[in-house]
Amino acid sequence: MPIATDLIGLPAQVRPPAFALRDVDPARLPAGSLVALPVLSGEDTAEGPVLGPGAEALAALLDLDLLEVLEQHRATGAVGEVITQVLPGAGLAAVLLVGLGAARPQDFRDAGAALARATKDRASVVTTISAIADDPALRAFVEGVVLGSFEFHWRSAGAKSQPLGELVLDGPVDRQPQVDRALAxxxxxxxxxxxxxxxxxxxxxxxxxxxxxxxxxxxxxxxxxxxxxxxxxxxxxxxxxxxxxxxxxxxxxxxxxxxxxxxxxxxxxxxxxxxxxxxxxxxxxxxxxxxxxxxxxxxxxxxxxxxxxxxxxxxxxxxxxxxxxxxxxxxxxxxxxxxxxxxxxxxxxxxxxxxxxxxxxxxxxxxxxxxxxxxxxxxxxxxxxxxxxxxxxxxxxxxxxxxxxxxxxxxxxxxxxxxxxxxxxxxxxxxxxxxxxxxxxxxxxxxxxxxxxxxxxxxxxxxxxxxxxxxxxxxxxxxxxxxxxxxxxxxxxxxxxxxxxxxxxxxxxx
The missing domain is CATH 3.40.630.10 (Zn peptidases)
Known part of the structure; x- marks a missing residue:
């Protein structure tokens, strides 16, 4: 159901993204999909950034070393980092590597906002970030995606950009109440x-x-x-x-x-x-x-x-x-x-x-x-x-x-x-x-x-x-x-x- 964000007397305003929960297999996504994967900072290890769920299967499918991609961009997995790897001719449109830092609820909130800003004007993104989030972290992540999508405008030609249309979260549908509460x-x-x-x-x-x-x-x-x-x-x-x-x-x-x-x-x-x-x-x-x-x-x-x-x-x-x-x-x-x-x-x-x-x-x-x-x-x-x-x-x-x-x-x-x-x-x-x-x-x-x-x-x-x-x-x-x-x-x-x-x-x- 669309979220009402219009105000009296103003042009139609942008709306927050929609959210859907389903089991996600990054190796079996439709052509043209965008996939967002979590990257932890790995502060407690000597290995550097740590890739989260779905990365191994996707890397094997694409024959792509995602850790090498992170190294090329000098990425650390810090909160707010979003590395976009375009995949021409690979079936999927792109992989987004999203920094989660130490994966605290606040980190999930800020990572959600960063993902939202990186995916404006996109119709849909699938993510496995939710697979490593407990309930407080999931709620924080959803809040971040919504708030990072905020825009107010009073332009004759409409908003400069549109928020992400839908974010598909990897997870069972019984987590929907947490998503709904966060959205409210x-x-x-x-x-x-x-x-x-x-x-x-x-x-x-x-x-x-x-x-x-x-x-x-x-x-x-x-x-x-x-x-x-x-x-x-x-x-x-x-x-x-x-x-x-x-x-x-x-x-x-x-x-x-x-x-x-x-x-x-x-x-x-x-x-x-x-x-x-x-x-x-x-x-x-x-x-x-x-x-x-x-x-x-x-x-x-x-x-x-x-x-x-x-x-x-x-x-x-x-x-x-x-x-x-x-x-x-x-x-x-x-x-x-x-x-x-x-x-x-x-x-x-x-x-x-x-x-x-x-x-x-x-x-x-x-x-x-x-x-x-x-x-x-x-x-x-x-x-x-x-x-x-x-x-x-x-x-x-x-x-x-x-x-x-x-x-x-x-x-x-x-x-x-x-x-x-x-x-x-x-x-x-x-x-x-x-x-x-x-x-x-x-x-x-x-x-x-x-x-x-x-x-x-x-x-x-x-x-x-x-x-x-x-x-x-x-x-x-x-x-x-x-x-x-x-x-x-x-x-x-x-x-x-x-x-x-x-x-x-x-x-x-x-």
Whole structure:
């Protein structure tokens, strides 16, 4: 069944490869086939690279020394290496020798992405890489193939290239559930990337609502949307202040998932920052800093994509997604430094920097979750602070948490998914920096900025176990690398789904 990757208002997008499982005999493949064979780095041996299943039979059939081919290319079997040996007149079209390094799950994921990039515009490839993969490695490999195939376009002539049409995996059909689960998780990450990459002349809060409605109907989710009049009546002062300068008013999106009819199941709320473009407001950003701000709704993209995949991964608990969406624009209606806003629930904030808008909309959404939904656990996802980039660089996201078990679960899920986190402290020694002379808090308390932003948000969590994922350091990828494609990353969806597919994801969190 084709995977839906199109978005409202855009040309037809490319689709991820299809996958099929069957017993593969490389010596008995149809003419013109492309065969991908695994190559391990052989780091623990003196022999160098080690060829995997199917290589011996294929070498005998073709009268071709594949180790010599590797030597000619000075290949080592390192992850990401793909050597293509064309076979004119041999029946098969080519053999692809794919480096797996030490064959860890992460290596399979990156090897899958490398294979995907090497086989674009091909109809089909057969591989024996899956024959040496246990279940975690197989899932990682499938994820890598999907994510390495990602492309977003808005071209009149269509996409520059098409992903591989089908990858035939060597293995029994009883491994299909693992393939399907991996595909659901990878497509969620794909969708989060696509949402974050969509230009802001199309993507605004109303458009985000339309896309949420499509995925809700497709996935059987409950949907509720609060427009600007309902936000005004409800007292969502943060959302309204940030969004009021834009021609497209703010929205609050609520998505509900339940695996059954029982309301006694544990309940998680995911909150996403949905700033569809961030100019910085009157505290305007420099031009270079503004160029990537279409992706300032990555948190919303991650929550929406995760919610749409919960049924596919068999999530056993109730989950509600709450997305606070606005455009931080500039006009005569802009909110100003010095303004005091009243959030949902009554807490007040003095605005000293209109470019610290994410915490203002998240505050409303978090308090709404506490007061209206009364969950057992809350997790928010946001490209929140440049300070997190300073602290952690561009390869690791920050995690803050009020509960050690919750922090450990999310970090472990991130490790398994190939998304890395580092826990930073909710250090109350900096709490006094939030002090305002006229309101309950200042929205721009200063450095250490990632910590003071998290402390600001903590006041809206009602003592409920809570984690804050600041994905600003990994919101963009500068170049194609492993499973990452240059551009907005959609970082976080795989982490959440890796966690929420577990039998009891909230057990022990208090």
């Amino acid at each position: 998780i990878a497509v969620a990450s794909w969708r989060a990337r696509a949402l974050a990459t969509t230009p802001s002349n199309l993507k605004n809060p109303a458009w985000l609502c339309e896309q949420a409605a499509v995925w809700a109907a497709e996935s059987g989710l409950g949907l509720e949307i609060l427009d600007e009049e309902q936000l005004e009546a409800g007292g969502f002062g943060g959302l309204l202040a940030v969004g009021r300068a834009s021609a497209t008013p703010p929205r609050l999106i609520r998505l509900d998932y339940a695996p059954g009819k029982s309301r006694k199941l544990p309940h998680l709320v995911l909150v996403g920052k949905g700033i569809t473009f961030d100019s910085g407001g009157l505290s305007i950003k420099p031009g270079d800093a503004m160029s990537t701000m279409k992706r300032d709704m990555t948190g919303a993209a991650v929550v929406m994509s995760t919610m749409a995949a919960l049924a596919a991964v068999g999530c056993p608990i109730r989950v509600t997604g709450v997305i606070a969406s606005a455009e931080n624009a500039v006009s005569g209606a802009s909110y100003r430094p010095g303004d005091v806003i009243t959030h949902f629930g009554g807490r007040t904030t003095e605005v000293t920097n209109t470019d610290a808008e994410g915490r203002l909309v998240l505050a409303d959404a978090l308090q709404y979750a506490v007061d209206k939904l009364r969950p057992d656990v809350i997790v928010d996802v946001a490209t929140l602070t440049g300070a997190a980039k300073v602290a952690l660089g561009l390869g690791t996201a920050a995690i803050f948490a009020t509960d050690d078990v919750l922090a450990e679960r999310l970090s472990a899920a991130g490790d398994a998914a190939g998304e890395r986190y580092w826990r930073l402290p909710l250090a109350d020694v900096y709490e006094e920096m939030l002090t305002s002379k006229v309101a309950d808090a200042d929205n721009a308390a200063g450095g250490p900025g990632a910590i003071t932003a998290a402390l600001f948000l903590q006041h809206f969590t009602g003592g409920i176990p809570w984690a804050h994922l600041d994905v600003a350091p990994v919101g963009d990828t500068l170049a194609d690398r492993g499973v990452w494609t240059a551009g907005p990353s959609g970082f976080g969806a795989r982490t959440l789904l890796q966690w929420l597919e577990q039998d009891a994801p909230l057990e022990g969190i208090s």
